[in-house]
Amino acid sequence: MAQLLLRGQTLADDKGIPHQIEAVLFDKDGTLSISEPMLHALASARISVASQLLAQGHPELAAARGDELVELLGRAYGLGEQAIDPAGATAVGSRQHNLISTATALAQVGLGWPEALALGESVFTATDGLHGQGSQRRPIATPGLHQLVEALGRAAVACAVISNDDGAGIAAFLASANLTCQFQAHWSADHTPHKPDPAAVHALCASLEVPPDRCALIGDANSDLRMAKQAGVPVVIGFTAGWSSPPPLDPCFPCLSHWSELEVRVCGA
Template sequence: MAQLLLRGQILADATGHPHQIDAVLFDKDGTLSISEPMLHALASARVFHARRLLQQRHPELPTTQTDALTDLLQRAYGLSEQSIHPAGATAVGSRAHNLISTATALALVGLGWPEALELSEAIFTATDGLHGQGSQHQPIATDGLHTLVEALGEAAVACAVISNDDSPGIEAFLASQELSSRFQGLWSADHSPRKPDPAAVQALCAALGVAVERCALIGDANSDLRMARQAGVPVVLGYGAGWTMAPPLDPSFACLSHWNELEVRATAA
């Protein structure tokens, strides 16, 4: 186990007693990984194929309708010309969340719900190769991550991922960064309940064999941080350096912008 220091200050409870940490739970996209180039390409492709398929199936629709669809999808996905909004559906949501967002946009431009869902599935099938292992924009680890994870391992602190990516996507990222052996668990969109349900945190801690009260969680979204707080995690930290646009994190949470701001101090069991 270990104590964590943020910018030289021991993370402690309200009485000043240092928290003893046995495990750190990390979000993936925007925290462990710089995924924005991949996610930007993916969201852009989904918009392109949504326009293409809508025009193919409904050539009678005016251009104003396909333009309206583009605007709706860009806003839902958090997609701008050069970046992804770190609180948008592409950055934070699961594949299922984004599929429902796409179907909702299609319904808003006039499709019935059954067709909107079916067309969304076709759009995602056309673009799934741009995500995960098939992407030409492979995510890379955030700067300094390897050093931190190594320090946690040396202090016998378990590491785990809690993400709305699927399990193969998480495993592929860890393998690509030679981090698989450093992580002892994961909780993905394939698990139930999914984040941001606090029960997801509790279930992951149980799988690790670690008490929630002896964990830390680090993420780049308010939904992650509030989930951890509700689950009873004592050390909850925001990470702000994984995106072009800084995530709009709740100021009630302590935040860091580089992994070298976090120090691991091993303590006796």
């Protein structure tokens, strides 16, 4: 059990009593990992393949509305010229969320919904290898993460991942970052309910055998932070350094821009 200090200030309740922490729940993309280059390549590839498949199956539609499809998908994915919107669907949403966005864009340019959904599935099947373990732009750990995780381990504080990536993607990142042994559990898109349902937090806490009121959660999206508050997690912190543009986080949440800003103090030490 430990207390957490943010920039030298102990994180405490309204009465000034320090929170006692037994587990820290981390978001993955944009928090544990710098995933933006991989996600940018993935979103770009999805747009390219969608355009190609539309042209193959519906050349007249592609000729008339192909540019519109590219624009719609770019906005849906939050794709910039060199960056990803940290609050966009590619950054925050699950594979299923992005698949529905893709099918919706295809429907908007003239496909019927069943055909749009089928074409979207083909797009994702063709590009899934660019994500996670198969990516040549594999995500790397955010600077200072290893030192924080080691400090949590020395304080006997459990670490877990809560993400809309699938379990294989989480495992691949932890392995590539040499963090597998430091994380005791994860909750992924393979589980139900998905985040940002507060019940996802409760289920992950149950797997750790730690009550939510003895946890902290750190993430880069308002949906994660609000989910944690609704789940009864007392220490909720925004992380802003995982993207080229800081995510637009609610100012009611304390934030950090480098893991060195967070100190772990063993209770009684």
